[in-house]
Amino acid sequence: MAATEDGGFSSPSSTNFLPGGNDPIQEEMYTPVRVLGKGAFGEAVLYRKTEDNSLVVWKEVNLTRCSERVMYDAQNEIEILSMLNHANIISYFNHFLDDQSLFIEMEYANGGTLYEKIVHQDGTLFEEELVLWYLFQTVSAVAYIHQIDVLHRDIKTLNIFMTKSGLIKVGDFGISKVLGDDKMAESVVGTPLYMSPELVKGQQYNAKSDVWAIGCVLYELLTLRRVFEASNQLKVVWGIVQKEHEDIDERYSKEMHSLVTQLLAKDPENRPSAAEIMANPLLSDKKKERNRKVWELNGIVRRAKSQSSFQAETVPVVTFTNSEVFYWGGGRLTPLKLEAFKDGNRALQVAAGHSHFASVTVEKEIFTWANVHGGQALVGQLGHGDTACYKAPKKVEKLQGIPIKAVGCGEEFTACITDEGQVYTFGSDYYGCLGRGEDYEPEDDDDDDEEEVKSPILVSFFNERPVNKISCGDNHILALTKDEQVYSWGCGEFGRLGLGNEDDYKLPQKVTFQGKKEIKTVSAGSEGSFFLTTDGKVYACGSNEHNRLGFNTVTAGLRKRIVKECYDIPYKDIPTLVKPLNRYNIKAVSAGHTHSATIDNFGRLIMFGSNQYGQLGVGDCKGRSGICEVKGFLTGKHVVTASCGDGFTIIATTDNQIFSFGHVDSGRLGHGDDLTGSHKKKQSVSTPKPVFGSLHMVSGLSCRYWHTIIIAEKVVSKPKTLRSTPRMDSNSSKVSSQLSHDSVFTAAVGQDGEKSAPNQTPERSSGSIESRPQESLKQEPSTNHTSGNMSHDEGLHTGDSGQETGGTGSMSQREETNGGGKDDDENGEDSAMPPWLKNELEKAEFIPMPTIESMNNDSTNSATPKVAAPPQYNSTAAKPPSGKPELDGSSCSDSGFQRPHFVPPLSFAALSQTEDNFKMGLAQDVEVEALRDRVTHLENENKKLFTMVSDQHVRLLELEKRLSQIEGTGV
Numbered sequence: 003m004a005a006t007e008d009g010g011f012s013s014p015s016s017t018n019f020l021p022g023g024n025d026p027i028q029e030e031m032y033t034p035v036r037v038l039g040k041g042a043f044g045e046a047v048l049y050r051k052t053e054d055n056s057l058v059v060w061k062e063v064n065l066t067r068c069s070e071r072v073m074y075d076a077q078n079e080i081e082i083l084s085m086l087n088h089a090n091i092i093s094y095f096n097h098f099l100d101d102q103s104l105f106i107e108m109e110y111a112n113g114g115t116l117y118e119k120i121v122h123q124d125g126t127l128f129e130e131e132l133v134l135w136y137l138f139q140t141v142s143a144v145a146y147i148h149q150i151d152v153l154h155r156d157i158k159t160l161n162i163f164m165t166k167s168g169l170i171k172v173g174d175f176g177i178s179k180v181l182g183d184d185k186m187a188e189s190v191v192g193t194p195l196y197m198s199p200e201l202v203k204g205q206q207y208n209a210k211s212d213v214w215a216i217g218c219v220l221y222e223l224l225t226l227r228r229v230f231e232a233s234n235q236l237k238v239v240w241g242i243v244q245k246e247h248e249d250i251d252e253r254y255s256k257e258m259h260s261l262v263t264q265l266l267a268k269d270p271e272n273r274p275s276a277a278e279i280m281a282n283p284l285l286s287d288k289k290k291e292r293n294r295k296v297w298e299l300n301g302i303v304r305r306a307k308s309q310s311s312f313q314a315e316t317v318p319v320v321t322f323t324n325s326e327v328f329y330w331g332g333g334r335l336t337p338l339k340l341e342a343f344k345d346g347n348r349a350l351q352v353a354a355g356h357s358h359f360a361s362v363t364v365e366k367e368i369f370t371w372a373n374v375h376g377g378q379a380l381v382g383q384l385g386h387g388d389t390a391c392y393k394a395p396k397k398v399e400k401l402q403g404i405p406i407k408a409v410g411c412g413e414e415f416t417a418c419i420t421d422e423g424q425v426y427t428f429g430s431d432y433y434g435c436l437g438r439g440e441d442y443e444p445e446d447d448d449d450d451d452e453e454e455v456k457s458p459i460l461v462s463f464f465n466e467r468p469v470n471k472i473s474c475g476d477n478h479i480l481a482l483t484k485d486e487q488v489y490s491w492g493c494g495e496f497g498r499l500g501l502g503n504e505d506d507y508k509l510p511q512k513v514t515f516q517g518k519k520e521i522k523t524v525s526a527g528s529e530g531s532f533f534l535t536t537d538g539k540v541y542a543c544g545s546n547e548h549n550r551l552g553f554n555t556v557t558a559g560l561r562k563r564i565v566k567e568c569y570d571i572p573y574k575d576i577p578t579l580v581k582p583l584n585r586y587n588i589k590a591v592s593a594g595h596t597h598s599a600t601i602d603n604f605g606r607l608i609m610f611g612s613n614q615y616g617q618l619g620v621g622d623c624k625g626r627s628g629i630c631e632v633k634g635f636l637t638g639k640h641v642v643t644a645s646c647g648d649g650f651t652i653i654a655t656t657d658n659q660i661f662s663f664g665h666v667d668s669g670r671l672g673h674g675d676d677l678t679g680s681h682k683k684k685q686s687v688s689t690p691k692p693v694f695g696s697l698h699m700v701s702g703l704s705c706r707y708w709h710t711i712i713i714a715e716k717v718v719s720k721p722k723t724l725r726s727t728p729r730m731d732s733n734s735s736k737v738s739s740q741l742s743h744d745s746v747f748t749a750a751v752g753q754d755g756e757k758s759a760p761n762q763t764p765e766r767s768s769g770s771i772e773s774r775p776q777e778s779l780k781q782e783p784s785t786n787h788t789s790g791n792m793s794h795d796e797g798l799h800t801g802d803s804g805q806e807t808g809g810t811g812s813m814s815q816r817e818e819t820n821g822g823g824k825d826d827d828e829n830g831e832d833s834a835m836p837p838w839l840k841n842e843l844e845k846a847e848f849i850p851m852p853t854i855e856s857m858n859n860d861s862t863n864s865a866t867p868k869v870a871a872p873p874q875y876n877s878t879a880a881k882p883p884s885g886k887p888e889l890d891g892s893s894c895s896d897s898g899f900q901r902p903h904f905v906p907p908l909s910f911a912a913l914s915q916t917e918d919n920f921k922m923g924l925a926q927d928v929e930v931e932a933l934r935d936r937v938t939h940l941e942n943e944n945k946k947l948f949t950m951v952s953d954q955h956v957r958l959l960e961l962e963k964r965l966s967q968i969e970g971t972g973v
């Protein structure tokens with residue numbers, strides 16, 4: 003990781019180049035999500051890659067006490083997996099070595115196993131078509147491996163994984179074996195229930211044994227029970243060798259009956275090969291169609307795999323974070339923690355509507371709930387099939403099984419996109435925001451009336467145009483498709499749809515731009531829309547009242563009187579360049595009710611629009627005619643995300659602070675201030691003020707109306723850098739010899755007895771990007787670093803924190819964790835947690851933060867916030883903008899697929915200084931105020947002088963004119 007000014011891991015992934023033209027080194031940031039289960043090797047743990055929020059599985063093989071057999075299986079699994087490339091086989095991504103463990107990174111199948119699917123049927127038989135769909139994919143995978151002389155040898159419904167979209171993924175190649183010359187493998191392996199007759203008899207077997215297992219799987223799919231299930235193993239074995247299987251249900255076709263009989267033939271010679279099964283009309287008739295479906299559904303994985311097959315040595319950095327969701331506003335004066343979002347329900351993205359919230363979890367499920375006031379009625383925006391007011395997050399069951407990527411909330415509707423780019427909407431269709439068109443016929447008449455749709459419906463318009471990003475305004479929606487086209491629909495008042503008129507549209511309409519524009523992000527606000535291009539330019543349309551779109555230009559007149567002139571632009575109905583922002587390279591934009599926020603590539607916050615409540619954060623509530631950069635408190639800080647609500651703004655910085663400013667009313671700012679008393683306190687906060695008393699990395703933020711919802715992550719321990727990655731042999735595409743038995747041990751122990759392996763890897767000197775030696779990768783990032791003259795492009799590659807390398811700081815993370823690791827493993831108290839993770843968590847420095855109890859009473863009392871002292875303000879002051887790396891992936895508001903920026907927490911010592919720093923911050927604030935007054939005074943003086951000079955100039959000109967007249971007449 004290279005050092006960044008903000009002291010944080012500003013870019014989760016980076017690529018650096020070794021001197022001498024060697025292969026690049028790529029850093030990947032990971033966060034553990036949950037333990038999936040324990041197998042023969044060790045535990046399988048689900049991780050989130052912070053770069054793209056994708057989920058991967060790491061199968062851990064503990065090398066310290068593993069048997070030869072386990073070592074062999076692990077190595078075998080890697081070798082087999084790394085040579086396979088098939089849509090219906092779990093993809094291998096990478097593998098890493100730690101001192102104690104080998105980690106195999108592979109594709110995560112998010113839909114459970116085929117076994118679970120069968121159990122879930124609860125006795126209801128599958129339709130034949132669905133059975134064939136599963137069979138087609140399974141046989142296709144097996145035919146592929148047989149073609150390259152690989153046997154699976156452990157095919158069972160528990161090893162056939164599924165994605166939520168119904169794709170089959172054959173996994174667990176632990177006991178697969180590449181066949182030798184004789185194409186026969188001898189060892190008896192596998193689960194008895196799926197063992198072929200020749201296997202249980204101890205005879206040699208070949209690929210036909212896998213076919214038998216497929217027969218068992220097919221039988222299970224058709225009957226929902228195992229073929230020769232019995233009360234003891236002996237009976238199972240007897241059944242396999244002697245018994246004929248019981249007949250399947252009559253509802254299935256005779257071809258299906260026949261296929262089952264063929265696959266379960268006792269004599270392997272009589273069984274068809276996998277290729278022959280594929281040729282059976284049951285499977286071959288719809289082959290093209292089914293292959294196409296597999297190809298489409300596998301699109302996401304294909305991309306993930308192709309990205310990771312980049313020939314780079316990957317250094318994985320695991321950060322242990324604790325993710326929590328808080329919301330406030332709408333009468334709740336301080337942040338309330340939502341307990342629902344833990345483990346597999348960990349929130350990935352959040353969105354706020356006028357009276358409801360939505361969240362997408364790491365498992366790609368969507369939860370919605372309401373926060374209504376004064377008998378306000380719901381209209382189906384929660385998608386639960388009714389208009390009940392669910393106050394706690396509830397999963398949208400109708401979308402169960404559909405992988406949701408992101409969600410947005412409008413005033414009274416919700417829209418979400420799936421991994422495949424489909425769009426679902428629900429709630430009020432008053433303005434046509436559900437995108438279903440005029441001719442839409444509801445499937446269930448009872449469920450939805452004309453304008454209220456209570457369960458998600460598919461916006462079929464996008465079936466052929468997969469959507470990448472979506473943003474909901476109060477009453478309109480913007481969508482950016484994967485092929486970079488922009489569509490808008492819903493309320494068209496003030497031209498907010500960018501279609502050149504003010505009409506409402508019930509179907510998505512294509513938004514056109516003059517000239518070629520590469521749109522990166524769309525952001526819909528109350529009455530306007532923003533479109534952000536890849537080169538940092540901002541286009542907008544809709545109402546510009548209060549200058550909320552930033553169109554107004556202010557010029558210092560060159561004419562007679564040198565005064566400022568403001569050109570007020572009321573609205574635009576086609577996307578129009580926001581010229582005043584031209585001098586910035588804008589990376590994120592958020593449209594609020596009466597104002598807007600943008601963030602540039604240096605993390606500067608640039609605001610415009612109404613400043614009635616100080617929501618521009620510039621230190622007063624005076625109106626501003628143009629755009630303004632928020633300095634003062636934010637000077638030197640790097641803003642990563644911002645969101646604008648009704649009269650207020652929430653921002654987060656790379657040093658893990660969350661600030662709010664603007665209208666105090668109803669808890670909008672989350673400070674605990676109360677405006678409901680008879681003697682109202684100050685109504686506004688015009689400079690950024692911290693919301694939390696502890697430090698949080700904000701990976702999700704959304705404000706609408708008077709609500710705010712955030713995902714706050716705390717880094718609970720030092721990042722753990724795994725020492726090395728065995729390299730892939732680029733010619734053979736097999737793992738290098740490091741993975742022979744001996745070499746695994748050598749790599750893990752012998753070569754590196756002193757456990758300081760990073761010292762031994764080549765030093766990276768990648769020009770101005772990276773100037774510190776490799777060993778610091780293992781240290782705890784703690785202080786700020788500035789890097790030299792980092793260019794714009796270089797900035798994209800950085801991702802490092804500064805390092806403290808002195809004293810104990812030079813001790814590796816692994817050395818520290820090794821200390822107590824063994825005991826953890828043995829006591830078995832929490833077998834679901836790998837020892838190193840448990841150890842990390844035990845040693846973790848938790849940063850105190852307000853608990854739910856301390857917040858619960860706040861909405862009724864005029865309570866002061868029960869939060870700790872605000873965090874430090876000045877210790878992490880960054881370099882001036884010119885040297886900063888580009889801020890990438892930041893996003894304002896609910897369009898946000900923000901890329902998290904991990905910054906390690908400050909130590910307790912640092913926290914204890916925060917009060918002093920806070921006071922210092924306040925003193926500086928006073929100074930800043932005084933300086934500001936002085937500047938204003940000087941500006942006024944200057945203006946007067948200018949006026950005098952210009953008057954004199956005019957008089958001089960007049961005198962000259964008169965003189966020349968006099969000279970001309972000779973008087």
Ligand SMILES: Nc1ncnc2c1ncn2[C@@H]1O[C@H](COP(=O)(O)OP(=O)(O)OP(=O)(O)O)[C@@H](O)[C@H]1O
Nearest residue numbers: 038039040041042043045046059092109110111174
């Ligand atoms: N790629 C994957 N995607 C989703 N879940 C997985 C994946 N790999 C493993 N799992 C789940 O993780 C758990 C442990 O898996 P693992 O393969 O380590 O053991 P197992 O298959 O249960 O046992 P064994 O490997 O000894 O046969 C299982 O519940 C399995 O369903």
